[in-house]
Amino acid sequence: MTLQEGVVMRPYSTTRRPVTSERIGRALDRVAEIIVARGGQGEAWLPLYDYLEGAMQDLQAKETRLAAVRERFKQSKG
Template sequence: MKRRSPTARPITVERIERALDRVAEIIVARDAQGEAWLPLYDYLERAQQDYQAKQDRLAAVRQRAKRSRD
């Protein structure tokens, strides 16, 4: 049995992309039953958008802080 690390792996855009790819494969492979996986796909897409928006905001904050120091 595989043991999980006590610390969760960080969420990255790459991990979200891999999950989206896998869920898309499942949806297509299962044809009509694949529709049941659409809520998960939608969730992952929103998570990807939220993650990217957060990264963009952090970059803007860093730039503002840098400008204020200059």
């Protein structure tokens, strides 16, 4: 981490990490914390929270479908 104008900043990473339900869950937890901590001003963060919830649902639906595809393939070869 680096210090810029009195603010601790994480260095930018060029390594792309995969989007996982765990990462989205941590982001949801953090945004929920911000919303609660900011009281009435926290409402401004609701669109981000909604987006993350949708991303979580989409990812879980994709994982469920892929599991079904793998199962179908496994049964067709068995």
